[in-house]
Amino acid sequence: MSKKQDIMAATLDLIHEEGLQSVTFSKLFKRANVGAGTIYNYFANKEELVNAVYKEARILMGESLLQGYDPEASLYERFKCLQLNRLNFGIHYPKEFLFIDSFSFSSYISPELRNMEDVHQSSEVVLSLIVEGQKQGMIKEMDSHLCHQLIHGIISSILKGYYIDKYPLNDVQVQQILESSWKAILV
Amino acid sequence: MSKKQDIMAATLDLIHEEGLQSVTFSKLFKRANVGAGTIYNYFANKEELVNAVYKEARILMGESLLQGYDPEASLYERFKCLQLNRLNFGIHYPKEFLFIDSFSFSSYISPELRNMEDVHQSSEVVLSLIVEGQKQGMIKEMDSHLCHQLIHGIISSILKGYYIDKYPLNDVQVQQILESSWKAILV
Amino acid sequence: MSKKQDIMAATLDLIHEEGLQSVTFSKLFKRANVGAGTIYNYFANKEELVNAVYKEARILMGESLLQGYDPEASLYERFKCLQLNRLNFGIHYPKEFLFIDSFSFSSYISPELRNMEDVHQSSEVVLSLIVEGQKQGMIKEMDSHLCHQLIHGIISSILKGYYIDKYPLNDVQVQQILESSWKAILV
Amino acid sequence: MSKKQDIMAATLDLIHEEGLQSVTFSKLFKRANVGAGTIYNYFANKEELVNAVYKEARILMGESLLQGYDPEASLYERFKCLQLNRLNFGIHYPKEFLFIDSFSFSSYISPELRNMEDVHQSSEVVLSLIVEGQKQGMIKEMDSHLCHQLIHGIISSILKGYYIDKYPLNDVQVQQILESSWKAILV
DNA sequence: CATGAATGAGCGTTCATTCAT
DNA sequence: TATGAATGAACGCTCATTCAT
Structure with missing residues (x-):
C-alpha cells in the first residue's frame, strides 16, 4: 500500500476509534508509520486529509x-x-x-x-x-x-x-x- | 445563578453551531460575556461543563x-x-x-x-x-x-x-x- | 487572635509546609478562615504579606x-x-x-x-x-x-x-x- | 544536542538569578532561544527538566x-x-x-x-x-x-x-x- | 471590616505545520 | 520523496487581585 493510503486508512481508523476531535497528527504518524512531514506531500493540511x-x-x-x-x-x-x-x-x-x-x-x-x-x-x-x-x-x-x-x-x-x-x-x-x-x- | 445559566446556554449554542470540538474556552468566554476564570466557579473543568x-x-x-x-x-x-x-x-x-x-x-x-x-x-x-x-x-x-x-x-x-x-x-x-x-x- | 495574625500565621505555616512557591491565596484563605478579600484590608499584595x-x-x-x-x-x-x-x-x-x-x-x-x-x-x-x-x-x-x-x-x-x-x-x-x-x- | 544543552543551561541560569519559582517557560524560551514546544522534545514537562x-x-x-x-x-x-x-x-x-x-x-x-x-x-x-x-x-x-x-x-x-x-x-x-x-x- | 463572585493576565502544555537534511 | 526537530499560536486552566454587597 502506498504512503498516501496508509495515511488515509490510519485517519479513518482513528476517527472511528476516538472521534475526529482526537485525531492528532502525532497519533496519525505513529499509526500510519510515516514521518511528520510526509502528510504534506499529499495533503495541504488536516482538513484536506479528512476531506479526502x-x-x-x-x-x-x-x-x-x-x-x-x-x-x-x-x-x-x-x-x-x-x-x-x-x-x-x-x-x-x-x-x-x-x-x-x-x-x-x-x-x-x-x-x-x-x-x-x-x-x-x-x-x-x-x-x-x-x-x-x-x-x-x-x-x-x-x-x-x-x-x-x-x-x-x-x-x-x-x-x-x-x-x-x-x-x-x-x-x-x-x-x-x-x-x-x-x-x-x-x- | 445567571452567570451559570449564561455559560451553559453559550455552551449549548456553540456546540450546536460549530460542534463540540470547536467549543474553545475563548469562544465561550466571549459568547457568555464572562471572564476566563468564572467558569471554574461553577464547573471543575470543561468536561464537567459539557456534562452539565x-x-x-x-x-x-x-x-x-x-x-x-x-x-x-x-x-x-x-x-x-x-x-x-x-x-x-x-x-x-x-x-x-x-x-x-x-x-x-x-x-x-x-x-x-x-x-x-x-x-x-x-x-x-x-x-x-x-x-x-x-x-x-x-x-x-x-x-x-x-x-x-x-x-x-x-x-x-x-x-x-x-x-x-x-x-x-x-x-x-x-x-x-x-x-x-x-x-x-x-x- | 486577630484576622491579621490568623493570616500571617497561616502564611508562615504554609511556607514551612510546602514552600513559598505553593502558597496560593486560595490555600491561604481556607487555612486562615478568612474571605478572599480580607487580606487586602491588611496587606497591599502578596509580597507585602510575605514581607510582613x-x-x-x-x-x-x-x-x-x-x-x-x-x-x-x-x-x-x-x-x-x-x-x-x-x-x-x-x-x-x-x-x-x-x-x-x-x-x-x-x-x-x-x-x-x-x-x-x-x-x-x-x-x-x-x-x-x-x-x-x-x-x-x-x-x-x-x-x-x-x-x-x-x-x-x-x-x-x-x-x-x-x-x-x-x-x-x-x-x-x-x-x-x-x-x-x-x-x-x-x- | 545543542538545543537540549541550551535549555538546561538557561534553566540553571534562571534558577540562579531568580529562584526556581520564577523559572517560567516564557522566560526560558527567550533565554534559551528556542520555541515554546521545543522543550517537549527533550523533557516530558517542567519537573523533568528541573530534575535533569x-x-x-x-x-x-x-x-x-x-x-x-x-x-x-x-x-x-x-x-x-x-x-x-x-x-x-x-x-x-x-x-x-x-x-x-x-x-x-x-x-x-x-x-x-x-x-x-x-x-x-x-x-x-x-x-x-x-x-x-x-x-x-x-x-x-x-x-x-x-x-x-x-x-x-x-x-x-x-x-x-x-x-x-x-x-x-x-x-x-x-x-x-x-x-x-x-x-x-x-x- | 469582611466577604466571595468575578476577573483576566499569564501559566504549562499541545499540536498542526514548516523546513533543513 | 521522506523525515522529524523545531516552531509558536492557541489551548485549558490557575490564581492574585478587585469590587459590589
Missing part, C-alpha cells in the same frame, strides 16, 4: 448503493434493492458509514464535497422511485424528500443499534426491516 | 417524552403520544435534541450520565408498549429493541431533514409520520 | 539572639551565649528560622527589610566580639566577616540536620557544638 | 568531591582534600552549588534523584574518615552525622558569604578555613 478520506468513503458508498439495481424490476424489487444496499454498506463498512453519517453536516466537510454527485445519483433514483410509486397510487402521497428521509432514517437508525450490539442483523431481521420500511410508505 | 449541559438537556427531554401519556388509552393512542412527544421535543428544542443525539455515545459524556433514568423511563414505556402490542397480535413479531430503534430512527431522521430545511413539518406532515411509523411495525 | 511575615520573624529572632547577653562576661561566656541563643532560636522556632534562612537572599524580600537593624545589632555584637578576641590574641587573625560567617554557618547547618532528624540535639550535643565552634576560631 | 538539571549538577558535584582523594594519605591530608574539593566546587560552580543546596530537600526533586549514589559516595568517605579519626583519638567523640554536618556546614556557609561578596576567598582564606574546620572537630 470523506470523499473516498462517499465514492465507495456511491458504488455500493446502486449495486445490482435493475431499472426494469418491479417497484418493490427496486425498493428492496436500494434499502438492502444501504443496509449492507453499513454492515460491511461501519467506519465509512459512521464517518459519513456524522460529518456530512459538519462544517469540517467542504460544501462542494457534501454535494458530490455520487451518492446523490442514488438519491435521485430513490426520489424518482418514490414519485413513480405515488403516481401508481402505491406509495402514500407525501413530500418526496420527507419520504426519502424516512426510509433512509430507518436504515441508519437500525445500523446504529446494530453497531452497539443491541441486536443481531441476520437474514430474518433484514427481511423484517425491508418489509417495515416498505409498509411505512405504502398508502 | 448534557444532563440538563436530558432532563428536559425526559420530561417531554412522557408528557400527557395516558396508560389507559388505546395502544395506538399511546404510540402516537410517544412519537409525537419525541417529534415535538425535536421541533422545539433542536439544539438539545442534536446534542443528545450526537453525544450520547461520545466518550466525553460520563457513563453515569449516559445511563440516567430519565429518558430510559420513556424507553421502557416504549418497549413494554411494543411487547404488549405483539402479544395482542397487532405489532409484528421482531426483536423489541430493533422495533424500538426503528420507530425512534424514523423520528430522528425526519427531524434532521427538517433542520436543514428539506421540508416543513406542519400538522399534515406530522400526521403522515405518525401513521407511517405505526404502519411500519404493524403485523 | 518575614519582618515579624526577624524581630522575634532579633530579640532572641541577644537574650541574656552580658557585656561584662568573659569573651568565651559571651561567645557561648550568642551561639546558644542562635541554636535555641532555631530549635524553638524552626518555621521562622528556615523562612529567614531561605529568603534572606531572595528577591522576594525587599532590600530595606533584609537590612533591618534588629538582627544586625546582634551581628555587630558578634563582629566586635571577634575583633576584641583578635586583639587579645585569642581569636585567629582572619577577616572578621569570614569568621562571623563561619560560626553562624556551623549553627545553621547543624540545625538543618536536626530538622530532618539526622541526630538529636540534647545538652551533650549542644555543648559539643559550642566547643567546636569556639575551637574553630581560636588561634 | 539537578541530576547533571549532582553528577558534576559527585565527580568533584573525590577528585585527587588518596586513601593512603594521612588523616589530615585526606580531610583537607575533601574540604578543599567542596570549597572549590562551590567556587567554580556557584550556580550548581546553590541549586543543589537549595533544592535537595524540595518536593520538586524526585526522591530517587535525591538519593543518587554519586554524592553519597563522598558522604560515606567523609563519615568513615570521621569514625577512623575518632578511633585514633584524634577527632572528638560525637555523633558522626553531627560532625559531618558541622564540617560541611562551615564550607556551605563560607561559600554563601563569598557569593555575596562579603570577603574574598584567596589561598590565605582557604587555608584558614581548612584549619578552622579541622580544629573544630579535633579532640
